[in-house]
Amino acid sequence: MAWTLFSSPLNLPLSHSAIIAKTSSDRLRSSTGRSRATPPPTRRTIRVNAAEQDQAEGNDKDKDTQAFNPFGFVTDNPSSRSAIQLPESPAEDGNVGQMIYRIEDKGREYGSSIKSGKFRWFVRETGLAKGRRGTIIFLHGAPTQSYSYRVVMSQMSDFGFRCIAPDWIGFGFSDKPQPGYGFDYTEKEFHEEFDRLLDVLGVESPFFLVVQGFLVGSYGLTWALKNPSKITKLAILNSPLTVSSPIPGLFLKLRIPLFGEFTCQNAIMAERFIEAGSPYVLKLEKAEVYRLPYLASGGPGFALLEAARKINFTDTLSQIAAGFASESGFWAYRWDKPVLLVWGISDKYLPQSLAEEFQKGNPNTIKLKLIEGAGHMPQEDWPEKVTDALKVFF
Numbered sequence: 001m002a003w004t005l006f007s008s009p010l011n012l013p014l015s016h017s018a019i020i021a022k023t024s025s026d027r028l029r030s031s032t033g034r035s036r037a038t039p040p041p042t043r044r045t046i047r048v049n050a051a052e053q054d055q056a057e058g059n060d061k062d063k064d065t066q067a068f069n070p071f072g073f074v075t076d077n078p079s080s081r082s083a084i085q086l087p088e089s090p091a092e093d094g095n096v097g098q099m100i101y102r103i104e105d106k107g108r109e110y111g112s113s114i115k116s117g118k119f120r121w122f123v124r125e126t127g128l129a130k131g132r133r134g135t136i137i138f139l140h141g142a143p144t145q146s147y148s149y150r151v152v153m154s155q156m157s158d159f160g161f162r163c164i165a166p167d168w169i170g171f172g173f174s175d176k177p178q179p180g181y182g183f184d185y186t187e188k189e190f191h192e193e194f195d196r197l198l199d200v201l202g203v204e205s206p207f208f209l210v211v212q213g214f215l216v217g218s219y220g221l222t223w224a225l226k227n228p229s230k231i232t233k234l235a236i237l238n239s240p241l242t243v244s245s246p247i248p249g250l251f252l253k254l255r256i257p258l259f260g261e262f263t264c265q266n267a268i269m270a271e272r273f274i275e276a277g278s279p280y281v282l283k284l285e286k287a288e289v290y291r292l293p294y295l296a297s298g299g300p301g302f303a304l305l306e307a308a309r310k311i312n313f314t315d316t317l318s319q320i321a322a323g324f325a326s327e328s329g330f331w332a333y334r335w336d337k338p339v340l341l342v343w344g345i346s347d348k349y350l351p352q353s354l355a356e357e358f359q360k361g362n363p364n365t366i367k368l369k370l371i372e373g374a375g376h377m378p379q380e381d382w383p384e385k386v387t388d389a390l391k392v393f394f
Helices: 050-058 072-076 078-082 096-103 146-157 187-201 216-226 249-254 259-263 269-276 284-296 299-310 313-323 352-360 383-393
Strands: 017-020 043-048 084-087 111-116 119-126 135-139 162-166 207-211 231-237 339-344 366-371
Touching: 111 187, 119 146, 119 187, 135 146, 135 216, 146 162, 146 383, 162 187, 187 216, 207 216, 216 231, 216 313, 231 383, 249 259, 249 299, 259 299, 269 284, 284 299, 339 352, 339 383, 352 366, 366 383
Parallel strands: 135 162, 135 207, 207 231, 231 339, 339 366
Antiparallel strands: 017 043, 043 084, 111 119, 119 162
């Protein structure tokens, strides 16, 4: 049985829609006046005109309701409402098994499976084991994976750094243990397994640390606060940093009984989360990599579900805000290592004001670098600018 991942929720023919080109590769805003790149040939992006929609509905008064669309949830975020992506030929994707077979080898650049304790981590690594400039550890957030750092890692290793980016347990291509069977997706367990992985990889302290994102990204920051002696410098890309940081609807939905179980099995959840926080739409080849773990099995979805229900967002963000502040009694150790905030100013989840508020808590230690044209994941939206900022800082 053939099915497609994307369907137009308005059921309008193509003649009623205006085709636009909107891809992450252009990285150009219309205000700059620079031309945009041509969209990939296997994908088209469609914007529906509201007036044409009303006219179409008026011409068909006999229809009380529109046809049922099983993938209507695709349009629940701003990115998808304005850019619904369809394959040129729906039949070319085939069934789920055929799709997995077609993309199962994608997205594993610089990576290999590493056994650490009871689990296998998928770890990307570039550069020499004894990089002359030191080692950089890159930690991703939920619900994504280390794939987002691939370009930055490649570029930083060219400058003499050893770069390592693991998929957290439960995410990407790492193991997804069933909750209650050796791993319960708590902050403490994530920290313990990360410590074991560093030992297995032979990472010498101190090293440079880069952290981005929600949930497991926040755990990366709390790990840093508990291990300041292991870190030379810390770079934070768009992440929740204060108790006033908004929590995206995805994580709130996952915490709702039964509804969370349904939400976590949405195979396009990760790519839609990325696009909803970015000014761009992912290219098909990138979207397929973020989709693959969730498409291949239910494990990643249930891992995310468990982690989202175990985290106490208020407590975790309180620890982060207080831990990096210059005056705080929350931690026995007062943070004094250099911190660089690399902030995509087009982030639709976390406004620039949060980064500025965080910096004011310790202005002598924390510096802010704004990245124009980048959203919630600047390492994906505009990796070259992130690389430039890290080169200068590290």
